[in-house]
Structures are given as C-alpha cells and as structure tokens.
Amino acid sequence: MACAFELEGSFNPAHSRIKIFRFEEQGRFVPYTCTQCAEAWCLHACPVDAIKMNAETGAKVVDEATCVGCKVCTIACPFGTVNYNQSSGKVIKCDLCGGDPACAKACPTEAITYVDANWTGLDKMREWAAKTDTGHSVTEAPSEPAGH
Ligand code: SF4
Ligand code: SF4
Secondary structure (H helix, E strand, O other), X not given: OHHHHHHHXXXXXXXXXXXXXXXXXXXXXXXXXXXXXXXXXXXXXXXXXXXXXXXXXXXXXXXXXXXXXXXXXXXXXXXXOOEEEOOOOEEEOOOHHHHOOHHHHHOOOXXXXXXXXXXXXXXXXXXXXXXXXXXXXXXXOOOOOOOO
C-alpha cells in the first residue's frame, strides 16, 4: 500500500510495484519486485529507449512520456517485475523511489531494508535460503525411480 500511495496516490495494492506470488500448496506468499539487475533485460529490449538507468541509485526507470506501451519489456524481464498499467497504457516498475523507498520506510518489522546490492551477496542468499528452506531442493533426486 505504501508503494501504491507513493507512486499512484492510492492505497490499492493492485497499483503497487510489489507483487505477491502465491504458492498455495506450500502456503507461501512471496513478494517480488524489480531487482534492478545488472543485466537490465527490460532496458535493452525497449525499442524506444524509454527505460534509463538512474546513475545515482542504479534503478532502471521508465520514462512514461516515451513509453509506447508495447510490453516488450514485460516479456524481457525474467522475473516478471515490469507490469502493464491498463489505465495509463504504459508500463510500471519499481524505481526505488529515487533512493528513498516508501516500502522500506513503511515496513514495521524492517523485513524490507534498503541496502547496497553487494551486501546481499551469495553467502547472504545461502544464509537466507537455509533459514527458509523446506529441506527439498529442485535438484533433489526423486525417492522412487522415474515411472513408479
Ligand atoms: S525489471 Fe527485470 S530486467 Fe528490468 S532491471 Fe528489473 S529485474 Fe532486471
Ligand atoms: S512498454 Fe514501454 S518501456 Fe516497455 S518496451 Fe515498450 S516502450 Fe519500452
């Protein structure tokens, strides 16, 4: 809601740049937003150069005036974190609120923090995975031979 209010002026989670993916079988609800990835597939895919990198924050930012709403960037992003806004006919994505993210400020448990990307290196990700892992990995061998 903080994201939606900051960027759209409404307390409507549907307008948020953070989307919650539901894994019903595991009972998990996982928030996703743009990782501001170094590869920036969205930026490179845009045919009209409507997505630029903010040199200060590293955020990949959509220039609404230039965007023609073709949605190529929504296909290019492997994380699905660029979304089409029906009402404007343009795309929306996280822009890090210019370096002062509303989501991080609003989060009461500091589950969202705004830190340097290098801080969340591989070791941190492994630590986090160990805490949240169910003990099963996608590479784990099946307990029964295939076909049984
Ligand atoms: S929207 Fe996707 S491709 Fe673009 S910077 Fe964010 S994570 Fe990377
Ligand atoms: S929807 Fe807009 S930002 Fe995305 S690729 Fe098309 S013109 Fe570029």
